[in-house]
Amino acid sequence: MNQQDRITLAHGAGGRMTQDLIREVFATNFSNAILERMNDAAILAAPGDRLAFSMDGHVVSPLFFPGGNIGELAVYGTVNDLAMMGARPLWLAASFIIEEGLPIAILRQIAQAMAAAAERAGVQIVAGDTKVVERGSGDGVYISTAGLGVIPAHLDIDAGHASPGDVILINGPIASHGMAIMLQREGLAFESDLQSDTAPLNEIVAWMLEAAPHTRAMRDATRGGLATALNELARASQVGMTLLEDAIPMLAPARSACELLGLDPLYVANEGVFIAIVPENEAEAALRALRAHPLGQQAARLGWVTDQRPGMVIMQTSLGSQRIVTPLTGDLLPRIC
Amino acid sequence: MNQQDRITLAHGAGGRMTQDLIREVFATNFSNAILERMNDAAILAAPGDRLAFSMDGHVVSPLFFPGGNIGELAVYGTVNDLAMMGARPLWLAASFIIEEGLPIAILRQIAQAMAAAAERAGVQIVAGDTKVVERGSGDGVYISTAGLGVIPAHLDIDAGHASPGDVILINGPIASHGMAIMLQREGLAFESDLQSDTAPLNEIVAWMLEAAPHTRAMRDATRGGLATALNELARASQVGMTLLEDAIPMLAPARSACELLGLDPLYVANEGVFIAIVPENEAEAALRALRAHPLGQQAARLGWVTDQRPGMVIMQTSLGSQRIVTPLTGDLLPRIC
Numbered sequence: 001m002n003q004q005d006r007i008t009l010a011h012g013a014g015g016r017m018t019q020d021l022i023r024e025v026f027a028t029n030f031s032n033a034i035l036e037r038m039n040d041a042a043i044l045a046a047p048g049d050r051l052a053f054s055m056d057g058h059v060v061s062p063l064f065f066p067g068g069n070i071g072e073l074a075v076y077g078t079v080n081d082l083a084m085m086g087a088r089p090l091w092l093a094a095s096f097i098i099e100e101g102l103p104i105a106i107l108r109q110i111a112q113a114m115a116a117a118a119e120r121a122g123v124q125i126v127a128g129d130t131k132v133v134e135r136g137s138g139d140g141v142y143i144s145t146a147g148l149g150v151i152p153a154h155l156d157i158d159a160g161h162a163s164p165g166d167v168i169l170i171n172g173p174i175a176s177h178g179m180a181i182m183l184q185r186e187g188l189a190f191e192s193d194l195q196s197d198t199a200p201l202n203e204i205v206a207w208m209l210e211a212a213p214h215t216r217a218m219r220d221a222t223r224g225g226l227a228t229a230l231n232e233l234a235r236a237s238q239v240g241m242t243l244l245e246d247a248i249p250m251l252a253p254a255r256s257a258c259e260l261l262g263l264d265p266l267y268v269a270n271e272g273v274f275i276a277i278v279p280e281n282e283a284e285a286a287l288r289a290l291r292a293h294p295l296g297q298q299a300a301r302l303g304w305v306t307d308q309r310p311g312m313v314i315m316q317t318s319l320g321s322q323r324i325v326t327p328l329t330g331d332l333l334p335r336i337c
Numbered sequence: 338m339n340q341q342d343r344i345t346l347a348h349g350a351g352g353r354m355t356q357d358l359i360r361e362v363f364a365t366n367f368s369n370a371i372l373e374r375m376n377d378a379a380i381l382a383a384p385g386d387r388l389a390f391s392m393d394g395h396v397v398s399p400l401f402f403p404g405g406n407i408g409e410l411a412v413y414g415t416v417n418d419l420a421m422m423g424a425r426p427l428w429l430a431a432s433f434i435i436e437e438g439l440p441i442a443i444l445r446q447i448a449q450a451m452a453a454a455a456e457r458a459g460v461q462i463v464a465g466d467t468k469v470v471e472r473g474s475g476d477g478v479y480i481s482t483a484g485l486g487v488i489p490a491h492l493d494i495d496a497g498h499a500s501p502g503d504v505i506l507i508n509g510p511i512a513s514h515g516m517a518i519m520l521q522r523e524g525l526a527f528e529s530d531l532q533s534d535t536a537p538l539n540e541i542v543a544w545m546l547e548a549a550p551h552t553r554a555m556r557d558a559t560r561g562g563l564a565t566a567l568n569e570l571a572r573a574s575q576v577g578m579t580l581l582e583d584a585i586p587m588l589a590p591a592r593s594a595c596e597l598l599g600l601d602p603l604y605v606a607n608e609g610v611f612i613a614i615v616p617e618n619e620a621e622a623a624l625r626a627l628r629a630h631p632l633g634q635q636a637a638r639l640g641w642v643t644d645q646r647p648g649m650v651i652m653q654t655s656l657g658s659q660r661i662v663t664p665l666t667g668d669l670l671p672r673i674c
Contacts, residue, residue: 009671010666010667012671013560013561013665013667013670013671014559014560014561014565014606014665015560015561015565015604015664015665015666015667016663016664016665016666017666017667018561019569019664037495037496037497038496038569038573039421039422039495039496040391040417040418040419040421040422040496040555040556040557041389041390041391041418041419041421041422041424041484041486042389042390042391043387043388043389043422043488043495044387044388044389044390045386045387045388046383046384046385046386046387046388047383048383049382049383050380050381050382050383051380051381051382051383051388051485052378052379052380052381053378053379053381053428053430053463053464053483053485054377054379054430054464055430055431055432055464055465055466055481055483056432056466057432057433057434057466057467057468057481058468059349059434059468059470080377081377081378082377082378084376084377084378085376085377085378085380087378091390093390093391093392093483094392095392095393095394095432095481095483096394097394097396097434097479097481126390127390127391127392128392129392129393129394129481130394131394131395131479132671133396133476133479133672134476134672136473137476138474138476139470139471139474142434142468142470142479144392144394144432144434144466144481146390146392146430146432146483147378148388148390148485149378151380158374158376158380159374159375159376159377160374218377219377220377222351223349223350223351223352223355224350224351224352224355228351228352232356232375236375267352269351326353327352327353327356328350328351328352328353329347329352329353329354330347330350330352330354333350334346334349334350334469334471335470335471
């Protein structure tokens with residue numbers, strides 16, 4: 001590879017080379033009228049009374065993995081955080097911290113993946129920034145994305161709104177993302193057809209909210225997995241949660257991979273799985289709406305909210321016993337997203 | 338230092354340790370009602386019809402330097418990008434990418450600096466994310482910030498709005514930030530009292546816009562320095578610019594440092610300097626408003642906009658000759674912001 005095909009510190013110096021890189025790699029892919037103004041900030045027409053604003057850093061290693069790459073993660077991660085508040089995601093901004101020496105072709109491939117992901121999710125990338133750090137100071141590229149969306153006036157979704165009697169729903173099988181990456185890292189990916197579940201959740205969430213407009217709370221089960229997401233909601237709402245082990249959807253290759261590597265799937269990161277807490281009288285309609293969507297074919301009732309043991313999650317196991325499901329402690333899988 | 342006083346990969350795993358870190362280091366410092374909801378996205382009341390949305394990555398090395406640190410830069414950098422569009426900055430989100438092994442005390446110091454900077458700039462930090470990368474994969478900490486502000490209805494500021502006859506103003510002396518960092522890196526900081534000019538520009542901009550409501554364009558002269566900022570505006574507006582060398586404000590220690598290290602101050606990064614393009618009939622009022630503010634005591638008329646040589650910046654030198662001022666090419670000062 002020619003030296004001029006790699007990122008240099010000059011690409012981050014803010015001069016002509018930075019401009020050229022932005023134009024050739026980013027602006028061509030993220031093309032839209034707002035970004036093209038090349039102002040210091042994007043100018044946006046306020047879309048409604050309530051905005052959702054979110055930010056996520058992405059440091060996944062490797063940059064490309066079965067079923068996805070860091071570019072898709074960076075778009076969907078922030079889109080999904082907005083969707084979890086019931087917001088319609090509209091705009092993203094992206095900050096790239098690139099290691100000197102990264103082939104520009106890799107960066108272009110990531111930018112193309114981001115552009116395709118943004119199109120799929122129906123958002124525009126309207127602002128961004130590029131920095132370069134010396135070889136050995138970064139790990140290829142880190143991408144932070146911020147997102148902005150509008151929350152429909154009739155929704156009232158908050159991590160603290162789960163109530164006893166509510167039903168806990170999940171849209172699809174857990175542990176695929178984390179295990180796809182782990183198999184790749186262990187050099188075992190070729191033995192499995194397991195793929196990351198990386199996907200934009202805004203459409204399936206919109207379908208569900210149409211059917212269940214009084215949805216209380218949602219959370220995507222990313223880092224820390226299903227167990228941590230449920231614990232966070234239980235704690236924020238000061239309610240107990242009962243989880244049925246048999247109801248948790250999981251694909252066979254993800255289950256095998258967890259067994260092989262000795263990992264508890266409840267703690268493995270997902271990138272296309274979310275839980276929704278809905279009132280009992282809207283639960284069936286919500287479940288039907290989820291199952292009608294391609295990302296919800298294995299949607300399930302996972303359990304229910306109780307007034308027992310506030311802040312705790314209890315699992316009824318396949319064997320009929322009960323156990324406490326704690327949030328993740330320690331370090332299960334570094335650099336998973 | 339005790340091992341438990343340092344960042345570990347578990348702090349980035351999304352479980353209990355991540356929550357504890359966020360609570361102890363960030364939430365305590367950035368305390369506000371929006372952030373405290375700990376939702377996946379912050380919920381904001383739309384403040385007006387036109388929003389400004391901006392994002393910036395910060396990789397400055399060293400993390401602490403004379404007159405500032407990465408935390409202040411991360412807040413003011415994004416605040417200033419919003420201010421350059423005439424926006425009133427309101428909310429920030431921050432993404433931390435932290436290297437394993439970073440002393441938590443350093444992170445706390447940075448968070449405290451960010452909190453103080455946010456207070457000074459009148460913005461709230463309402464969302465954030467923390468990731469940890471293995472030792473050797475990051476360089477202490479990188480901070481990306483996204484910002485959201487509201488643009489008053491009567492303003493119409495855009496990089497493309499400079500017109501022949503307009504006046505070019507600057508608020509203060511150039512090259513202080515970049516040279517303060519360079520002296521520090523070269524081990525020469527003790528020989529100089531030069532300090533970074535890192536500062537929030539939103540208040541001085543608001544004062545100026547009060548006096549010059551028809552301001553055409555603004556840009557802060559960060560990476561790439563004054564020369565690059567002027568070139569970007571000349572290019573976006575397809576106008577020529579004439580710059581008077583004698584009019585450029587610069588502090589003596591910055592000038593000496595540039596001479597010592599053989600650097601052209603026109604290309605050295607600033608963090609508290611901006612240029613404003615204003616119509617001739619508002620220029621005097623704008624200049625008075627700038628000079629009335631603590632960050633504008635050395636404000637000056639830098640030159641004017643012409644219809645000659647569109648896209649180019651020409652400097653009339655102290656010796657009476659003319660030279661073309663190009664945008665930065667190559668790599669002057671890596672990791673300057």
